[in-house]
Amino acid sequence: MAVLSPTSVDQLLDMLGANPAADLIAGGTDFMVEVNLHSRRPQSVISLRHVAELREWNHRPNRSLVTIGAGLPYASMEHGEIARLLPALAQAARTVGSPQIRAAGTIGGNLGTCSPAGDILPVLAALDATIHVISADGARDLTWSDFMLGVKRNALQPGEIVHSVSLPVVDGWQGYAKVGTRNAMVISTVSACLVRDADEGMVALALGAVGPTVIRCFDAERWLAGSTGLRRGGTISDEIALEFGQRASAESRPIDDHRSTAEYRRHAVGVLATRLLKRSFA
Amino acid sequence: MKPTPLPSTATPLDEHYSLRVNGRDMPVQDAWVGESLLYVLRERLGLPGAKGACEQGECGSCTVIMDGAAVCSCLVLAASATNSDIVTVEGLGPNGSLTDVQQAFLDAGGVQCGFCTPGFIVAVHHLLEENLQPTDLEIKEALSGNICRCTGYGRILEAVRTVADSRSQGA
Numbered sequence: 001m002a003v004l005s006p007t008s009v010d011q012l013l014d015m016l017g018a019n020p021a022a023d024l025i026a027g028g029t030d031f032m033v034e035v036n037l038h039s040r041r042p043q044s045v046i047s048l049r050h051v052a053e054l055r056e057w058n059h060r061p062n063r064s065l066v067t068i069g070a071g072l073p074y075a076s077m078e079h080g081e082i083a084r085l086l087p088a089l090a091q092a093a094r095t096v097g098s099p100q101i102r103a104a105g106t107i108g109g110n111l112g113t114c115s116p117a118g119d120i121l122p123v124l125a126a127l128d129a130t131i132h133v134i135s136a137d138g139a140r141d142l143t144w145s146d147f148m149l150g151v152k153r154n155a156l157q158p159g160e161i162v163h164s165v166s167l168p169v170v171d172g173w174q175g176y177a178k179v180g181t182r183n184a185m186v187i188s189t190v191s192a193c194l195v196r197d198a199d200e201g202m203v204a205l206a207l208g209a210v211g212p213t214v215i216r217c218f219d220a221e222r223w224l225a226g227s228t229g230l231r232r233g234g235t236i237s238d239e240i241a242l243e244f245g246q247r248a249s250a251e252s253r254p255i256d257d258h259r260s261t262a263e264y265r266r267h268a269v270g271v272l273a274t275r276l277l278k279r280s281f282a
Numbered sequence: 283m284k285p286t287p288l289p290s291t292a293t294p295l296d297e298h299y300s301l302r303v304n305g306r307d308m309p310v311q312d313a314w315v316g317e318s319l320l321y322v323l324r325e326r327l328g329l330p331g332a333k334g335a336c337e338q339g340e341c342g343s344c345t346v347i348m349d350g351a352a353v354c355s356c357l358v359l360a361a362s363a364t365n366s367d368i369v370t371v372e373g374l375g376p377n378g379s380l381t382d383v384q385q386a387f388l389d390a391g392g393v394q395c396g397f398c399t400p401g402f403i404v405a406v407h408h409l410l411e412e413n414l415q416p417t418d419l420e421i422k423e424a425l426s427g428n429i430c431r432c433t434g435y436g437r438i439l440e441a442v443r444t445v446a447d448s449r450s451q452g453a
């Protein structure tokens with residue numbers, strides 16, 4: 001049988017151990033495009049669709065942590081309890097493709113493909129997510145920056161799969177923004193996620209589609225951290241918001257390609273960073 | 283339009299499985315592992331209602347209902363769909379008769395070349411099962427994965443509103 005459909009994680013790991021060369025398919029929204037357009041010829045495939053454990057999620061209030069199974073589709077993050085706890089994740093999920101794509105695509109698939117334009121990835125970076133990886137030999141946890149290595153390259157070793165992702169529940173504003181040629185069915189030209197931690201008086205900003213992997217704007221963040229307005233109830237001037245955008249823009253590393261130019265992307269980063277920061281005080 | 287032909291050389295056609303489509307168990311014999319659900323529906327199971335155009339999930343012409351969700355059948359690996367309930371456009375109306383959605387598309391002039399229509403019909407059925415009285419924004423959002431290059435969408439929206447109104451009056 002060339003397509004295996006395990007129903008438990010144990011079964012999945014056994015099958016993966018016995019077939020280390022097998023392809024893994026989650027929602028299929030990247031995988032099947034490659035098959036249909038003949039750039040991938042699968043020999044044997046392990047489908048993750050029926051592994052119920054991978055579609056679960058939980059909230060541990062005592063640790064202010066949400067853990068989301070790799071197989072949970074975007075449609076399940078758009079509304080409801082996950083959207084209340086992680087508003088930026090919900091916003092990002094709502095920008096993915098179309099309802100048909102969001103019913104199929106998963107957070108594990110976004111990480112497995114690891115495209116620079118992966119819609120969810122800036123949210124994981126801005127929230128300092130932890131990626132839980134498992135194999136027959138055991139489990140290991142990676143930071144988002146240790147996981148995402150390059151253009152469609154990640155730290156998964158043969159026999160490993162993404163099990164789940166843990167994200168902190170932060171007290172403070174968070175939001176996501178994306179530039180593309182239209183609202184639906186578009187791969188982002190630039191995406192950005194901003195998270196304000198009201199207790200710490202800190203801002204985190206992560207950018208997508210403007211570098212080989214997601215970029216955290218640590219210099220802009222540090223510069224802004226000197227601004228006392230970040231504390232609860234504070235405010236910031238338009239000039240500071242503008243300079244924050246310019247600094248974020250300087251940290252992006254975009255390229256010219258068929259979707260946009262580096263120059264436009266650099267400009268759009270500045271606009272999105274300024275806009276998100278101002279929104280966080282609105 | 284014929285779906286993308288399969289790679290011809292050295293492609294093992296040794297997959298055997300069964301799909302549950304429109305309430306019937308349908309055997310699939312001697313298939314290639316990489317075949318999409320769209321290909322299998324059209325070329326192996328005699329169900330050409332779902333249309334193949336972009337083969338990358340962008341156009342929505344191949345939309346089917348799978349375990350209660352509207353999905354692009356071109357992005358489903360057919361051999362992985364063995365435990366799923368699949369409903370195609372052929373399975374929406376009893377005994378091949380038109381559904382209220384299909385009739386409303388005809389009445390409103392929401393069909394021109396007709397290529398995208400089966401995908402729209404399936405997506406609208408799915409929308410109205412989840413949301414009896416969608417707003418215009420909700421209709422547009424629900425149909426944002428279906429592309430029509432003829433109608434300009436106005437008459438399609440009109441058809442959806444008509445069905446929503448008549449269903450909620452009938453209820």
